[in-house]
Amino acid sequence: MSKTFYFCIYIQPYHLTFAILHFSAMDHLQPLLLVLLLTIISTSTHAINNHPSCNTNDQDSTLSVFHVSSPCSPFRPKTHLSWAETVLQMQADDQTRLSYLSSLVAGRSFVPIGSGRQIVQSPTYIVKAKIGTPAQTFLMALDTSADMAMLPCSGCVGCGSSAFAFAKSTTFASLNCGAAQCKQVQNSECLGKTCLMNMTYGASSIAANLAQDNLTLATDSVVGYSFGCISKAVGGTLPPQGVLGLGRGPLSLLSQSKSLYKSTFSYCLPSFKSPNFSGTLRLGPNGQPKNIKYTPLLTNPRRPSLYYVKLVGIKVGPKLVNIPSSAFALNPNNGAGTIIDSGTVFTRLVTPAYTAVRDEFRRRMGKNVVSSLGGFDTCYKVPITKQVPTMTLMFEGAELSMKQENFLIYSSAGGITCLAMSESPSLNVIANMQQQNHRILFDLPNSRIGISAERCS
Numbered sequence: 001m002s003k004t005f006y007f008c009i010y011i012q013p014y015h016l017t018f019a020i021l022h023f024s025a026m027d028h029l030q031p032l033l034l035v036l037l038l039t040i041i042s043t044s045t046h047a048i049n050n051h052p053s054c055n056t057n058d059q060d061s062t063l064s065v066f067h068v069s070s071p072c073s074p075f076r077p078k079t080h081l082s083w084a085e086t087v088l089q090m091q092a093d094d095q096t097r098l099s100y101l102s103s104l105v106a107g108r109s110f111v112p113i114g115s116g117r118q119i120v121q122s123p124t125y126i127v128k129a130k131i132g133t134p135a136q137t138f139l140m141a142l143d144t145s146a147d148m149a150m151l152p153c154s155g156c157v158g159c160g161s162s163a164f165a166f167a168k169s170t171t172f173a174s175l176n177c178g179a180a181q182c183k184q185v186q187n188s189e190c191l192g193k194t195c196l197m198n199m200t201y202g203a204s205s206i207a208a209n210l211a212q213d214n215l216t217l218a219t220d221s222v223v224g225y226s227f228g229c230i231s232k233a234v235g236g237t238l239p240p241q242g243v244l245g246l247g248r249g250p251l252s253l254l255s256q257s258k259s260l261y262k263s264t265f266s267y268c269l270p271s272f273k274s275p276n277f278s279g280t281l282r283l284g285p286n287g288q289p290k291n292i293k294y295t296p297l298l299t300n301p302r303r304p305s306l307y308y309v310k311l312v313g314i315k316v317g318p319k320l321v322n323i324p325s326s327a328f329a330l331n332p333n334n335g336a337g338t339i340i341d342s343g344t345v346f347t348r349l350v351t352p353a354y355t356a357v358r359d360e361f362r363r364r365m366g367k368n369v370v371s372s373l374g375g376f377d378t379c380y381k382v383p384i385t386k387q388v389p390t391m392t393l394m395f396e397g398a399e400l401s402m403k404q405e406n407f408l409i410y411s412s413a414g415g416i417t418c419l420a421m422s423e424s425p426s427l428n429v430i431a432n433m434q435q436q437n438h439r440i441l442f443d444l445p446n447s448r449i450g451i452s453a454e455r456c457s
Contacts, residue, residue: 109218109261110287113279113456115272116141122239123345125269125432127281129244130216132169138162141239142267142281143343144442147249147305148185149215149227150201150208151242158233160240166211166229174229175210181226182210184250197228202237206230217283222257246342246442247305254444257283263444264288267342268456269436271405279456288441292450293398297442302335307442309449310396311338311428314353316360317389327353328428338428340440340449346409347431348424357391361419364389373411376418384417393430398451406434 116122116139124141131138131151138151139162152159153166166172175181175195182188182195188210189196195210208228215225230242245252246265254263261284270279282288298308311328314321327350330337336350349357358378362370365380365387373379391407393400409420420433437457441450 109220109281109283111218111281111283112277113142113267113269113281114139114277115270115274116239117272118275120240123272124239125267125279125342126239126241127217127244128277131164132166132213133171134169135214135216136164136169138164138241140242140244141343142246143243144246145306145339145341145343146201146243146245147247147252147255149225149242149244149251149253150199150206150230150238151227152233152240153208153211153229153231156230156232159230159238162241164229164242166213169213171223172211172213173224175212175226179210181251185210199228201243202235204233204235204238206234206238207232217281220257220260220283222253222260225256226251248299248307248444249305252305254442260284264442266439266441266450268439268454269342269432271436271457272345272433274457285443288443289439289450289452289454292439292441292452294441294443294446294448294450295395295398297444297447297449298330298337300330300335300337301332306335306339307341307449308337308339309430311393311430312396313394314349314357315390315392315394316357317364319360320394321356321360323353323356334426336426338430340430340435342432342435344429344431345433347407347421347434348427348429349421350426350428351423353428354421354423357421358419361389361391371416373416373418375422376409376420377422379411379416379418381416383415393434395451398449400430400434400438400451401453402434403437406436409433 111127113125113127116124116126120126120139122141124143126139126141129138129140130136140149140151152163154163156163176193177188177190177195178193179195185195185197187198189198197206197208197210199206199208206228208230210226211229212224212226215222215227230238246254249255254261254265264283264285266282266288268279295309298310300306300308308330310330312325314323328338348354362378365384368380368382368384368387370377371379371381388404388408391402393402407420409418410416411418437453437455439450439452439454443450
């Protein structure tokens with residue numbers, strides 16, 4: 001049976017008086033509440049009796065409450081603090097409490113992003129993910145064009161030194177061929193009861209079995225997360241500590257955490273030169289930017305997991321480059337169109353688009369001699385910083401305005417500067433170098449992608 005009490009709070013500097021507020025408590029909690037109330041009374045009385053200005057006229061259910069730093073408080077600092085020191089201390093305490101309160105907000109995790117190039121010598125962006133019970137930490141690569149998470153497991157042939165010790169996790173389980181998740185995996189097969197997979201990742205061939213364990217990003221855990229437990233890897237393109245798939249497929253992070261994060265996330269990728277975790281992956285609709293421009297999210301049935309957008313033009317300087325619309329068209333027959341991808345480093349444009357952009361860039365660079373370097377065909381050996389034009393990718397409803405750091409790559413050998421783009425046979429790919437220091441928001445419930453500049457390096 002619940003009982004009702006009433007409190008009323010009156011706030012004055014260093015003197016807070018309260019009467020009883022409305023709340024309910026079950027009978028078995030009443031002794032605890034009584035002890036708490038008596039403690040407050042005792043503490044207040046002690047303070048009152050030891051300071052002349054602390055005399056109060058407590059009557060009935062009206063009690064005096066003092067600030068923790070008040071002269072009437074037995075918990076005031078032992079050493080005197082100036083007003084400024086007191087404010088700074090309260091600010092620090094507030095920040096700690098804010099972090100705690102933020103951790104209680106359901107459906108929101110802010111996960112730091114780092115440059116894999118600087119931290120694990122991999123051309124990817126990575127986040128810290130915890131797997132299993134007790135948790136084991138891995139630096140997993142973010143990949144918006146992959147669905148399933150893949151993790152090197154103990155005994156893996158061809159994997160690096162970091163492997164998931166699944167035998168030490170009390171929540172780990174292998175999934176058998178009858179599991180619904182096994183039917184969602186392409187190229188799965190059964191030897192005995194275990195659901196096995198053969199996959200490719202870039203130029204790497206991977207053998208894995210389908211497994212489940214708890215995945216934790218920042219403060220939120222996804223219980224029973226399905227992933228590929230890698231037993232063999234051939235080739236050098238698999239990130240050393242695995243991949244966290246952010247695609248749109250049934251076994252991606254978005255699909256497996258749909259009830260928690262509502263199929264919404266954003267990221268800000270720092271410069272690939274950044275030596276620390278200065279970027280952020282924001283999971284869930286809470287805490288996403290409000291002032292951001294959106295472009296419609298498209299779906300190509302040929303490649304349903306990829307994030308297609310409508311690229312409508314490219315500016316080099318103030319000039320809109322003359323590019324045929326067919327270069328940007330979505331084609332359900334062969335998967336052509338334009339995607340935003342976190343795993344590709346340099347933007348690729350189909351030949352008509354790339355040639356037009358490259359030629360306009362060269363024209364604006366004047367008479368500087370053009371050379372090549374590897375796959376880049378527009379490079380310069382002389383300092384060119386002052387002559388470099390701006391560049392803007394124009395989408396329907398939104399723009400991605402790039403600074404030089406987004407489209408120029410500098411060689412340490414010979415001081416060569418190159419336009420960091422190249423041509424593609426059939427698909428336009430807006431890659432991670434061009435996305436650096438921008439907030440890219442993926443809002444699947446509303447079928448849109450948001451783009452805004454944000455410094456996170």
